[in-house]
Amino acid sequence: MKIENTKAQMRKGVLEFCILSILESKEAYPSEVIDQLKEGKLIVVEGTLYPLLTRLKNAGLLKYRWEESKSGPPRKYYSLTEVGVEFLKELESTWSELVSAVNLTRKKNTKNKTS
Amino acid sequence: MNKTVTANISGVVFHIEADAYEKLNQYLNTIRNYFHDSDGKDEIMADIEARIAELFKESMDAGKEVVTDANVQKVIEVMGEPEQYMDAEAPESYTESENYSEPRRNSSFKTKKLFRDTDDNVIGGVCSGLGYYFGVDRIWFRAAFLIAIFGLAFGIIPYVILWMIIPAAKSTSDRLEMKGEPINVENIGNAIKDEFNTFKKKVNDGDARQYGQKVESSAYKFFDFLSKLLVFLLKFLGKLIGIIFIVIATISIIAMLVALIGGPMHFDIDKSYFSNGWSVDFAETYFNSPTMFYIGVLGLILIVFIPLLSLLYGGLRILFNIPSSNKVITISSISLFIIGIVLVSISATTTATQYSSRQRITETIELTEFTSDTLQLSSLKNSYSTNSFGSFELYTEGEEIFVNQLEIDVIKSTSSSTELILTKSSRGSNRKEAGMKAENILFEYEIEGNKLMVDPFISIPTEDRYRDQELKISIALPVGKTIYLAPSSVDIIYDIENVTNTHDRKMMKQHWIMTKEGLSCTDCSWIEYKGDEIDTPETPEAPETP
Numbered sequence: 001m002k003i004e005n006t007k008a009q010m011r012k013g014v015l016e017f018c019i020l021s022i023l024e025s026k027e028a029y030p031s032e033v034i035d036q037l038k039e040g041k042l043i044v045v046e047g048t049l050y051p052l053l054t055r056l057k058n059a060g061l062l063k064y065r066w067e068e069s070k071s072g073p074p075r076k077y078y079s080l081t082e083v084g085v086e087f088l089k090e091l092e093s094t095w096s097e098l099v100s101a102v103n104l105t106r107k108k109n110t111k112n113k114t115s
Numbered sequence: 116m117n118k119t120v121t122a123n124i125s126g127v128v129f130h131i132e133a134d135a136y137e138k139l140n141q142y143l144n145t146i147r148n149y150f151h152d153s154d155g156k157d158e159i160m161a162d163i164e165a166r167i168a169e170l171f172k173e174s175m176d177a178g179k180e181v182v183t184d185a186n187v188q189k190v191i192e193v194m195g196e197p198e199q200y201m202d203a204e205a206p207e208s209y210t211e212s213e214n215y216s217e218p219r220r221n222s223s224f225k226t227k228k229l230f231r232d233t234d235d236n237v238i239g240g241v242c243s244g245l246g247y248y249f250g251v252d253r254i255w256f257r258a259a260f261l262i263a264i265f266g267l268a269f270g271i272i273p274y275v276i277l278w279m280i281i282p283a284a285k286s287t288s289d290r291l292e293m294k295g296e297p298i299n300v301e302n303i304g305n306a307i308k309d310e311f312n313t314f315k316k317k318v319n320d321g322d323a324r325q326y327g328q329k330v331e332s333s334a335y336k337f338f339d340f341l342s343k344l345l346v347f348l349l350k351f352l353g354k355l356i357g358i359i360f361i362v363i364a365t366i367s368i369i370a371m372l373v374a375l376i377g378g379p380m381h382f383d384i385d386k387s388y389f390s391n392g393w394s395v396d397f398a399e400t401y402f403n404s405p406t407m408f409y410i411g412v413l414g415l416i417l418i419v420f421i422p423l424l425s426l427l428y429g430g431l432r433i434l435f436n437i438p439s440s441n442k443v444i445t446i447s448s449i450s451l452f453i454i455g456i457v458l459v460s461i462s463a464t465t466t467a468t469q470y471s472s473r474q475r476i477t478e479t480i481e482l483t484e485f486t487s488d489t490l491q492l493s494s495l496k497n498s499y500s501t502n503s504f505g506s507f508e509l510y511t512e513g514e515e516i517f518v519n520q521l522e523i524d525v526i527k528s529t530s531s532s533t534e535l536i537l538t539k540s541s542r543g544s545n546r547k548e549a550g551m552k553a554e555n556i557l558f559e560y561e562i563e564g565n566k567l568m569v570d571p572f573i574s575i576p577t578e579d580r581y582r583d584q585e586l587k588i589s590i591a592l593p594v595g596k597t598i599y600l601a602p603s604s605v606d607i608i609y610d611i612e613n614v615t616n617t618h619d620r621k622m623m624k625q626h627w628i629m630t631k632e633g634l635s636c637t638d639c640s641w642i643e644y645k646g647d648e649i650d651t652p653e654t655p656e657a658p659e660t661p
Contacts, residue, residue: 051159054159
């Protein structure tokens, strides 16, 4: 069991959640999404985002529209579909549950250790 | 000065340095290979290309004209190395990094190559690489090599050869090529089908309208199929040649190894049949010194095996698409071949000088014990007469070399007594040495009443070595005496002159009297005498006396 694998797996689970959250408030093109994800150190290289976006789009959670760009080829602006909004809501409640569950378990066990 | 190429990336035109273009192209191919499984790989690739175009455009806006290697390197850094894609994609297949046994699906069969897997190796990673190549769990190859190494002593040799000729998978693209799908008919079919589907999809999407027009004509489809078929056939033919190379080389190598271990054929005097083996000490018999013998053998091995191994290597490279490794193998094999020629020349010339001069000495033995009118000649070793090949035979026993280089002739005696005139001859590096060696020649004979029995083998002291020693015995027979040639003497007599010019073999089992003119047959019923006409030519068809 490699620590890198576990870490990557944890990160991957929340990555989709984060992407959907970023696109919740406003539509964005991949570079913008990447910038935000990089800030949170959730993603290191850009290449990994494209397959994720395509998968979410194919799953019907995202949609996109083309917009001409002055600096290069036209850009894809992604936004949530209705299914995506529902999906995100579900994830948000799951996330809160998870956070409290993790906190609770950790608190108990660290207490046990110190006492 | 650098050459540039023009490339259209996602609809934007760029000038790219040739090297940088090659790098970018390889990068995109590697990623494309990787995403082959994913749904919407074309879309992912389009997105990635669009982003790359955007990044290039940004650098160009800074006032530069040409995309350089550094730009491409930066783009790769931003977008991520192929292995980083691997981490991000397909979380469900996470266990894969711990279980290589299932090769990644990849239908581009032409890119699959044989590499050594240096990340998962026991020795050189040969078995892992073979496992990927054939789509078989590498454990089978390991087991096979293990059996080969411990079961047969030289099982390690094929492993070492493969280790040397298969390059290690160094870069990520090497690793992807290594893990490509196994090459079999089903996958080749899949690849063609796949290609066709993407093509159809492109047409349906309307992404590529230029294709749409072409596809109208069924001829295009047909020629497309035909060209693919042709490519496939050519590839198949190439592989076939590779297989033929390998088969020829393997058979020859095995045959040569057997010959080398088995040794040359020789006659086993005790068992009276021919057998193989290194029972004759060649180093001590023919060569000047053991060193020269081993130099000669080593040279010969190099001359024989280097071309065969090259053939094997060539065949393996064709068959398994092994990428050409460095020139070291080529250069070293050529130099080893040349070294082989040099070694053989050295050994041959130094040995040849040992044979450069010949010396003869003559001795006479008077057969005083022999008083009767008829002399009966036979061979001392009866078993020997079963071998009528008349071939050269040599064996060593104790401190002596025995060789069947003895010839007997019958001539007219100048005196009234029967004599044996011995002519011993030998070669040597000079006449003196040759003379000494000739003197050392011994032979064995027995006289029993009127019987003379001669051993067909002469003996030479081992330290003299075999230097083409010969012994010629001339039986000098006074006029009026008779000689009877027993059947066993067939292999020791040589070209006995007689008045009827009868061949040696016909002279067997007959009595011959010495006349003033020469030997004449007394009981040959098949020779017809017509007056003075005595030089009747040889008549092989004539029936023999029962």
